[in-house]
Amino acid sequence: MMWWSNGWGWGGWLLMVFTMVAVWGFVAWLVVTLIRPPDSRSGRRPDAQDILAERFARGEIDEEEFTRRKAALRS
Numbered sequence: 001m002m003w004w005s006n007g008w009g010w011g012g013w014l015l016m017v018f019t020m021v022a023v024w025g026f027v028a029w030l031v032v033t034l035i036r037p038p039d040s041r042s043g044r045r046p047d048a049q050d051i052l053a054e055r056f057a058r059g060e061i062d063e064e065e066f067t068r069r070k071a072a073l074r075s
Helices: 009-035 038-042 050-057 062-075
Strands: none
Touching: 050 062
16 A cells, blocks of 8 residues: 555645644743743833842942932832
8 A cells, every 4th residue: 555645745744844843832932931930021110119129139239328218219
């Protein structure tokens, strides 16, 4: 029996290969999207208090300046 003689030919094989690449690409994209932390998906920009806390954590400003600026932001 020669099953391959009445098949799709090379065009069918290429279509199957491209379809499988697209399906696996979609699955990979879906997994990455679901695993990524929520903040990186939302595109939320940090507010002034977040930036101030980051600067304090990096040591760019001391505690006195941090508390003074934090009070100024709240008023």
